Amino acid sequence: MAVRALFFDVFGTLVDWRTGILTAFDAVSARTGAPGPWEPIVDDWRRAYPPAMLAARQEPVWRNLDDLQAVTLDDVLRRHDRGLSAEDRADLVRAWRRLPAWPDTREGLIALRDRYLTATLSNGHVALMVDLLRYSDLRVDAALSAELAQSYKPDPTVYRTAMALLECSPDEAAMVAAHPDDLAAAAEVGMRTVLVRRPHEWGPDAGAAEPPDLAGLVVVDTLDELAAAPPLP
């Protein structure tokens, strides 16, 4: 069976969270005079997010990304001995809805949509996803989210729920992500996998993630490259 549907990770894969969040912190500086540099706080905030989601998966009531990010931001600010107003902190949480797309994302998604069903599959909830997609005028067929499984990636139920919603079997579906752990989890449920290298995700000199050792992994540098490639088998 050929791949019919592409499921896209979003933070880091389609959009540049680090630049967007740094911009929001710089706006806090401009408003309040609170000094930077903010990079260590931004990176620690992002690092706090997978463990927060893992913990959230053990809780009886699902909480969305805004809730989790508000808690982890408070923690990170405390660890760095920084105080910000409730209003500034709320704005920083909302900043995850105004992240710039990577330069190839918008046109790449349009080209890929000509050949595949396209959907986000993000740990960001649906409302956040819709705002974020609108922010950079990104078009996909469906704004899907871990919210619809009331869990978080890499829980297998997230991938399975998304495939069920688009009536795809795993061999008709590919996960497209910049992150080996996301791809490994997708492969575990039988999906095809595409690594998009995003060497600037963690800053200008960070470098791209090493490709994981997954059978049939496709590696590309841009979405256009994927759109120009032969159909995924």
Add this chain to the structure above:
Amino acid sequence: MAVRALFFDVFGTLVDWRTGILTAFDAVSARTGAPGPWEPIVDDWRRAYPPAMLAARQEPVWRNLDDLQAVTLDDVLRRHDRGLSAEDRADLVRAWRRLPAWPDTREGLIALRDRYLTATLSNGHVALMVDLLRYSDLRVDAALSAELAQSYKPDPTVYRTAMALLECSPDEAAMVAAHPDDLAAAAEVGMRTVLVRRPHEWGPDAGAAEPPDLAGLVVVDTLDELAAAPPLP
């Protein structure tokens, strides 16, 4: 609070199901020689759909629209003493994914999306919705469906689930539909309501539904008219 999000009914409101389904039956005639006229069967099939959904809401396991339509099609064909092959019947069920949009729908949705968050809110499941939106290149921010509440309109949980997914309160949300019962149910949960007159939904001479008696109801003839109107209060 001003309205921020529009939720659109789809079958009859955005797309012309009757023309699309008649086209599919005519294709059966062309393939097999089975004679028409098909209008009475098509209309009876559509009439069988609300009671089938109501019955489905009582069942412990949710079933999607394809499942329900397969059963009601068999019933309707039997009542009309007509037999069609399993393949033809399966194709007719799939025909609900290739229904032409009303002439104003595509551009109207684009114009409305400049001013509002837009989402479908259909009894068609997400996969069907995605295919149908692609068929006429219709763009909305989110392809939402009664499936996400594991129920069917007019169950209030369907409207509430959709609003929760877009983080809208009822006074920030409007239901846009050609059908008074859909709008009455939306009003019941506190949503604003917009009736789009679709006088040809049931055929060239059918006429539009009478506007329901709902406080604040807005009545338009096209989506463009709604896009050109003042913002919904």
